[in-house]
Amino acid sequence: MAAEPGHLRIGELSRRSGVSSQLLRAWERRYGLLEPVRSEGGYRLYTDQDERRVAVMLANLERGLSAAEAARLVLDIPDSVDAPDASVLERGTQQLRATLDNLDEAGANAVLDRLLAELSVETVLREAVLPYLRELGDRWASGDASIGQEHFATGILRGRLLGLARGWGRGTGPHALLACAPEEHHELGLIAFGLGLRDRSWRITYLGPDTPLETVADLAGSLRPDAVVIATTTAEHLANERPALAGLGARFALWLAGLGANAELAEAAGATLLDLDPLAAAERVAAGS
Numbered sequence: 001m002a003a004e005p006g007h008l009r010i011g012e013l014s015r016r017s018g019v020s021s022q023l024l025r026a027w028e029r030r031y032g033l034l035e036p037v038r039s040e041g042g043y044r045l046y047t048d049q050d051e052r053r054v055a056v057m058l059a060n061l062e063r064g065l066s067a068a069e070a071a072r073l074v075l076d077i078p079d080s081v082d083a084p085d086a087s088v089l090e091r092g093t094q095q096l097r098a099t100l101d102n103l104d105e106a107g108a109n110a111v112l113d114r115l116l117a118e119l120s121v122e123t124v125l126r127e128a129v130l131p132y133l134r135e136l137g138d139r140w141a142s143g144d145a146s147i148g149q150e151h152f153a154t155g156i157l158r159g160r161l162l163g164l165a166r167g168w169g170r171g172t173g174p175h176a177l178l179a180c181a182p183e184e185h186h187e188l189g190l191i192a193f194g195l196g197l198r199d200r201s202w203r204i205t206y207l208g209p210d211t212p213l214e215t216v217a218d219l220a221g222s223l224r225p226d227a228v229v230i231a232t233t234t235a236e237h238l239a240n241e242r243p244a245l246a247g248l249g250a251r252f253a254l255w256l257a258g259l260g261a262n263a264e265l266a267e268a269a270g271a272t273l274l275d276l277d278p279l280a281a282a283e284r285v286a287a288g289s
Helices: 010-019 021-031 050-061 067-076 086-101 105-116 122-142 147-164 190-196 214-225 242-251 263-269 280-288
Strands: 046-047 175-180 203-206 227-231 254-257 273-274
Touching: 010 021, 010 046, 010 050, 021 050, 021 067, 046 050, 050 067, 050 105, 050 147, 067 190, 086 105, 086 122, 086 147, 105 147, 122 147, 122 190, 122 280, 147 190, 175 190, 175 214, 190 203, 190 227, 190 254, 190 280, 214 227, 214 242, 227 242, 242 254, 242 263, 254 263, 254 280, 263 273, 273 280
Parallel strands: 175 203, 175 227, 227 254, 254 273
Antiparallel strands: none
8 A cells, every 4th residue: 555645654654764673663663663553544754844853863863862862852852844934944054054164063963953853854855955955066166165174074974964865775666886086085976866856756775976887887787786877076087987877878877966077978979968957866866858
């Protein structure tokens, strides 16, 4: 039986969150973390709010809190309404910018906790995290942000996004193999892309930054993914990789993403260009066009 609109069976909640069904039930029983409703057929169904609570619970555990303390902090955050006031997002975005710019780790994590408790992961990415990263890049290029600020913010956000990505390789949906090009170390956009695909029921194998294309080809040959995605912010990272890219494009559904990818390179490689923001790109790949 499929879940009712806006609700999830525990197996789907487990797949999305990367938390076993047994542990989810334990959190519900011990701490009251989840508040399922009953379907007409008597099935326990979990809401989007439950999914957000699990995401924040995981983030708190990643910070070293005990399960009881992590759950208490989650439950202290007011439940969101069906359509959150724009001020929630605006205020949270401003606070995120301030805490990251001021190297305030605890403050930044607290802001992210609140945003993730009240909004979907995709909304937080689209409206808060990705715009901040674009702005930070522009400010760094113009000298208005320091290298230290850029490294600090990237480290905080990378940790949080990978925490949200736990379990994204599970399930039975289409499979994507993601990698940054050789010498490419900017990976947050690719992680956000993977989260967007995960929310569209794809499975993710993530190889991370600075991945040799021979490694991508070897793993693709064994995993047989439905899509191979290579990301780069600089065209030079792929300038000498055209034969390897063409080899991948001849064998797999290959997509090139990031500011360093272009139509000419994609055409030469037999690939499709993803000249979109990460979440729009995820939607396009999931649609198969």
